[in-house]
Amino acid sequence: MAESAVSTVLGGMGNLAVEETRFLCGVTLQVSFLKDELMRLQAYLKDADTKWRSGNARVAVLVSQIRDAAYEAQNVIETADYIEKRNRLKKGFMGAISRYACLPSDLVTLHKVGAEIQRVKEKLDRIFASAENLKIDLDNTGVVEDAFPQDFGVTYQYSQDDVVMVGFEDEHKELVDKLIDNDESMLSAVSIVAMGGAGKTTLARKIYTSSRVKEHFDTIAWVTVSQTFKGIELLKDIMKQITGKKNESVNHTLEHEVGKEIHDFLLENKYLVVLDDVWETDTWEQLNRKVKAFPDAANGSRVLLTTRKEDVANHVQMPTHVHPLKKLDEEKSWKLFSSKALPPYRRSGIRDVDEFEKLGRKLAKKCDGLPLALAVLGGYLSKNLNRQAWSSILLDWPSTKNGQMMRNILARSYKDLPNHYLRSCFLYLAAFPEDYEIDVADLINLWIAESFIPDTPNHKLEETALKYVTELVQRSLVQIVDETRELGRIERIRIHDILRDWCIEEARKDGFLDVIDKTTGQAGASSLDKLVSYRSCFQNLSDDISPGTPNVRTLVCFKLSSVSLPKLRFLRVLCIKDSRLEGFSRVIVGCIHLRYLGLLNCEGVMLPSSIGQLLYLQTIDLTLTRLNSVVPNSLWDIPSLRHAFLGGNLFSPPPPARSLRRQQQNKLQTFHLYRTPVGTNWYHDMVIFVGQMKQLTGLCIYLGPMPAGMVNIFANMPHLVYIFLGQFDVLDKLPDNFPQSLQRLSLYANIIEQDPMPILEKLPCLVLLVLEGYQGQTMTCSAKGFPRLQRLQLGKFSTEEWRIEEGALPKLSHLQLLMLSKMVKLPEGLLDLPSLSKLELEYMAQISEDDSTIKELQRKGCEVAFWF
Known part of the structure; x- marks a missing residue:
């Protein structure tokens, strides 16, 4: 990973303001020299990496030194760059002086920068001398960046559901039949048992999402147990799923209270609870230790359980059908x-x-019926459609003893990734806990903050990162948990625990990432290996964290209880979830290199007013975190800020004059806020503030109530891809200035007075539409309206008549109607929609299954579901 480190530094230098400065001539020349030396170093790394992996310990030390030198060079260069950026943003008399001459304090800092650069240069000289002694080919190894294969970027063309069920069709039907068996009324369990990689979770997920299961049970919930589970956390997760309660109202609830609420809710419902990846025989007892959370109402409720251990499958205290999952x-x-x-x-x-099929059948047989091995090897070979390559693998097939088969397949697939950027992205997944569902949008922001995504001509960084995710999916190195098929977009992924374990080991060996989990006894590699990691992941700690080096660049933490962070002045990524922090504001102010600040579902957090000094910050994410302070207005002074997820925190928009001035510099792409506003001028200032965000691609605001003027701000936002707005009180009509680029729109109001369809149906790119609150008697979708809309959800309409003209909604496949209380008959125009395949009616008791339109839709093959 030293090559990744050097490339990261070189890739970022082009954006540094220090190269443009007029008064840092000496430093600028030294920066240029460092860049040349790092480019020279990059040329050595391919040869060095080969020798290192062959077991040459001296080369391993050299590779570590190269990485250290690259990071030190970036730190010292950015210090000078920070001075320049800070001076440009200063206001008044001192700001004018600092833009044309160095202040005394800056001169002192720059002198230190010069001395540090000299020290790094001396270290580079020693590295070159060592490389020559080790006979690494320094001059003949050109810098040839790996490219993606020609098919990289091909749209994700096959359905994940279609692929993952290969081989399990019969077992899927058998288990669904067992779960919905009406002859067995008492509470019972179905346990799927098999070794790791055999497809237990895949099969259970398909069962859980099947239409037969959803229609049979009144409520369903899924929790992943894993090796490090806490009963109270699982119960809270189940309660949120079945009751719809938000985290804020659940976090501080006691275990017996949670158990009782679950019990009382489930007592009135036929339920299915899935416990995925259970390791301990007493898991069921731990979930019911305070209160019997899962009652037996003799109504056919079920528990579905997956485990690697047969004794776990048999230990659940209820009638249990154990299903051993056979190898393929x-x-x-x-x-x-x-x-x-x-x-x-x-x-x-x-x-x-045909030749590939002959070879492929032999290779498939070698995988011994293990779905994970078949999928990963198949994904690897799909990128190497060369008969010689397939034949070579068959001839060199590794021994299957001691689990080596899977490890060798993984190592081969990892080595085959097209470039070191994608290899870094894959190893980074080791930072997430076992069975964790990773939000792709969050992951992309982390990758970008880490500089793992290279600049590609005519592509945004986010676009390239999405292609990276698709590449990992196509190679079966990650699994899709959730996707928006209408947009062809993968929303959430997970990595199989076998692959994750391999990533952790490889990341530690490379000095790329150190994972410390006190619950599982995983210790950091820094105390065992000479290669110190610059990235640390801590999980399930109850005391202060201690990264292997004070120069750590990335800190990712999960479930820390009352932890104080150390001072880490070179930190670039800080991502903390489900934790309580102490003294956070004192630590964060010194992290001037920070790119990503994620505090999700955390407590004890106060953002200092000086947060505006973090001039490199790209993303701030406060989702589900309640600050002990308001969001400081200095946040909007950060010129590099791209994504702001403020959650439900108190926020006062800057006064209009300051807002207008700063938003001219701001390049914000994503803005999310959920809050009940306060203050007499709040609404007015908020509309002006958001209206100046002209580079937005995503806007999500939920206020109580939403100012009506917010719906009229989109005229100068040509890049918007999605909008989520609510809750408006009264909207007389929708404006006709929605961006033509809009793909997703969710708009919630108590009352929309005029028919919104004539406005919305003209949006050429709209694929998903959620609309709530239209109170008119009639609604019309005209011919050629909604040319690309695929999913439509309408809620709380008072519409009595819905006219759908011929040629409207040509691509609509999924229609959801929720509480349309005055619609007593479905429009016959639905029968003319050529792509409609699913219709869901929720809380619409006035529409019966005997409705003539429903019967005709079902005859045509459309799936119709009722929810009450």
């Missing part, structure tokens, strides 16, 4: 393998496909 037979193995290695969308372009 030879034909099913080939079916799964070929769906990955030779997917339908690629077969037409493959010459001699």
